[in-house]
Amino acid sequence: MSSRKRYALVGTGGRAGFFYTSIARDYKETSELVAFCDINQTRMNVANQKLEPFGVGPIPTYKSQDFERMIEETKPDIVIVTTVDRTHHTYIIRAMELGCDVITEKPMTVDEVKCQEILDAVNRTGRNLRVTFNYRYSPHNTKIRELIMDGAIGDVHSVHFEWLLNTKHGADYFRRWHRDKRNSGGLLVHKSTHHFDLVNFWLGTQPKTVFALGDLMFYGRENAEKRGVTEFYSRAQGSEYAKNDPFALHLEQNENLKAMYLDAEKEDGYYRDQSVFGDGINIEDTMGVMVKYRNNAILTYNLYAYAPWEGFRVCFNGSKGRIEMNVIEASYVNSGGEQALEGAVKGKKITVFPMFDAPYEVKVEETKGGHGGGDPVLLNDLFGEKAPDRFNRAASHVDGAMSILTGIAGNQSIKTGLPVQVANLVKF
16 A cells, blocks of 8 residues: 555645545545644544544644644655645745645636746656646537647637526535635636636647737626625624525534534635625626637637526537537535535537538537536546546646636726736746
């Protein structure tokens, strides 16, 4: 067993369980958890409880200020970073400087300054950094990559991409830490990083010029007041008004949310159940982006976070035809249920329209697991036996940077009203 890789995980919130339960349950032969690190001891204790059914642990826990001592004492090969987005760079960089490779949850970071610091640290230390884009591994998204690689519609000249977050999932970003752009980079970075990465992946190119528009049009107190709402509250817990609000999240009604957040808030003052119609929200909920790529393809992209259904539509126009893909996803609240429901596919259709031939539907088999079966494939790629992959789905720090730089450029464009050149943001 001595050849097993040693993993320490920092940030034991909603996304962390995806990694640590998988290591403990499915990858004991190749991987070993050696430490948890967080600002919140209660949440680390919950993580250790979740390891018990797999006969693992309890593993040592370290508060965030003891991160370096954790590395020194537990000697991980790889650090998994699943903290609040704005702190990703801190742990990525320090872990690499202390001799570890890193796996980070998306987005890699939230702005161009932190992105440059990460790129510099990779160059300085020579360590490996991977970003976990599970949507690349979803069978239907891999199939689009395959169709384009194999020339089904020739050279792709334009892409129209619309992503809908519904009133369950979309609202969740407006009651959590994501509602402050300093924490998350807004949805153009935190959420759209997936989507911009998919376009880079599908087309095998990188963004060049970005222009964006966006605003807070539905969530937030001012918008609610315009619609005639008169009853407001700061958080659902203990509020009479929240009982009648379909947007309220009641932590005490979900065992996992209660344990991870309600019981833990006494330590760090983090409220997981804030009102989506409260003050202090400074991210957009409605966005439109245009991107010109290095291969001259053009993207038009839309994201809105209060849709009546969850999923996306994407169309590719090429020199030999067109591809259309429609996907309906299951809705979920982070940490509020079974992990496999995250991004679960409820319906999908891929149609190819050759220029001078009859259109045909492309069948794709979904497999078990979150993101249409993509999650188990990603996890095996991270922790299991490596297999050759003609689609190159494993994402590097360059891929991580190129996906967030589209969103970072979009944020700059929203602020200035001007197009932004991606090459001016960072130096590789």
